[in-house]
Amino acid sequence: MSGDLSKKLAYDETFDCIQCGSCLPACPTYKTMGTETQSPRGRINLVKMAAEGKIEIDKLQEPIDLCLGCRACETVCPTNVQYGRILESAKEALREKEEASASPVKKFEENLFYNQVFPKRHVMNTIGRLLWFYQRSGLKTVFHKTGMNHWLPEHLETFEQAVPDISGPGYRHHRPSRLYPDQKPIYKIGFFRGCIMDALFDRINDQSMRLLAAAGCEVVAVEGQACCGALHEHGGRTGQARELAKHNIEAFERESFDYIVNNAGGCGAMLNEYPHLFQDDRAWQERADRFVRKSVDISVVLAKLKLPFKKTIRQRVTFQPSCHMTNVQKVTEEPRALIRKIKGIDFRELDDPDFCCGSAGIYNVVNFDESMKILDVKMVDVKDKNPDLIVTTNPGCLLQMKVGIEREGLSDRVKAVHLIELLAEACDLE
Template identity: 45%
Template sequence: MSTTNERQQELAIDMKAGMDYDELMNCMRCGFCLPSCPTYRESGGNEAASPRGRIALMKAVVDGIMEPDEDFEKQLSLCLGCRACEPACPSGVKYGHLLEAARDIIQKKKKHSLPVRMVRSLVFNQLFPKPNRMRTVSSLLWFYQKTGIQKIAQATHLTKIAPGNLSIMEKVLPQVPSPSQLKNRPTHVAAEGKVKQKVAFFSGCLMDTMFMDTNDATLFILSKSNCEIVIPEKQNCCGALHAHSGEKDGAKALAKENILAFENVKADFIVSNAGGCGALLVEYGHLLKDDPEWAERAKVFSARVKDISEILLAVGMPKMVLDEQIVTYQDSCHLRNVMGTFSAPRRLLQQIEGVTFTEMKDADRCCGSAGVYNIIEQEMSMQILDVKMEQAKATKARTLVTANPGCLLQMKLGIERAGLQKDVRAVHIVDLLAEAVKKGE
């Protein structure tokens, strides 16, 4: 049985072999990344909690100057992975790639307790890569919501047994579709008029179960905008949760499944309506760059991926109308920082009659959701969220819009924590656009 010191030595060897040293050396330590980093700001300017500091820690381990101890792992875990540092970096350092590589190497050497191993295996191996099991879990949640069990649990405060903010998170979950709805998913949707674009839709795992209504709204507005839509049946989870959690092998396996599902589909683009999913889809080329069989195929796949807002802006939306209201927008970090999409959602919102669009201060800064970050790093997540809600309140917006399911739940959680349920709603941009199109008709 290896000692802690032996495991650290093995981890240091693997870090030296597996990290991109040229990318580590690209960091000039100029500090342009510091103001963009949420954990650096919220920690009161702790250098180790910054992108520059974390790169320095990684390099120190690779150079053999320091041991990859518990504090080292803690700082990498504390990072949101929002990648706001990348657009700010004059050297173009791909910090996200370094972070994912380091987390993957750490996880391969990590000695988790039995309960943690079981949970990770359940989530990463038995649930998210298995569409049928995702539908089963969603059906159980539907049963919980529709039979009155949820209301009883909330009324009797049983939900408060859940640790931290999980009881509030349970409260803000969307209404899950029925088992029959989950089974009867379309594979093709015709354009309402003359076809402007033919697109292949990446439906995702959570998006096509828990957030299925948003996927339906996506198909509706694409059709109304004269796009023909193909939805490949064999597609799977994008693998983002795996890639960000040190399960890169699982992410690669899912990437290959999705490339196979889409590569023979004749379509102009592959459309994503979730910022987190789209950001990994456009990086399949990097994820599989060392695999001779898949590297080129992954590049071709990634080049076809577009966010829904870019497509809708290009083809043109039908008339959109809403009751007069102030609307603000919270960027999905990965949609903005990885996919480079930030003006299209705003321009679409500004096209809606009755809407006054008000830009939120620091709308491009992370909301603190970051996949499962708001569960595993709850204290830091809530610090970031509370600041975000103050900024949202300052806009006096009735509707808070975002473009990623995790961000949407985090915004709803923030509304609950701030006691703004009667004054503010949080919606996915696709749902708001669909609402505006229907009212415009």
């Protein structure tokens, strides 16, 4: 075995794979790319061979970069292979190797992105304000009327159109950080706002808090919380993810909560994996375990409560679940049960709901072409159900489904919404 690498790569875990191939039909990249190296089994084999020194670690780069990290392979695996661990270990090893030879400019860019942008709430809020100014000042209109949007690289042009209407600084300034129900609270909830969720979808965060309060909970958007660390962990930056995890655990320890609630499938999965970040630190692992015991997706809490439904919504609705909610958090029934509770909804299950939409964090930005091929497969299933609404539970999936609607020319009759937006509408909450 190759000394240094064997310590970084999750070598022991690769032996759980018995090469049965049951995961192949569930893997989106195997479906769209059709090669063994772009399958779970192939990637596990490559990691094992790299750990044994039979191939150079560089040979992992492309298969690992092109893996969505959706973890559908874990859910169907009969031997319970911990693919997520194998994947993250490979990412970390690749990143360390790349960092050693990176130019100062590249190091500066990465430091800016991972250390100065996502972890800092005020920076994310500033980005939100700049986007709001771009949308409301007329700049966006000029940009599009003059055709300057076509100067952007294709992936940026595509996602620029999918960005939702951002709320203005006045609205942001007056957002409450604590809400009380009309009666004695059923649960006290610590609310996790997230970074992208709060910069681009702050209204959905506010609707989440109001829904919880309307259903009888005291809700606190805890001060001092940070990004969950998912982008860092999935980018092979485990050390930075660990620091963000400590920050969040400390922030949510300052008050006692019945639940720590989030509304983004990817963030929720990362929060639930905090104990894995502290394998060598018992004290922090215990604190992470306590945090995780209370951490749940918002649909889990709402499904236990009585929501004050007021409206009938006569629409055909289909549901695109977040992969990380299904495969990591194992939350599958609650969002569907909540949709079905709304009067008038004609719910249409996708044929293959667990097939990733191709969003996967920033996969759709850095691997745009591959992501669009996966999205095109998803949209065939969606179109077959002829929905008025596509409901999702994660900001990345929401943007990706908006892109899918545009690509298919369906924007005049199909909308993508977060589950919370649909529930807020049915309860007549703004």
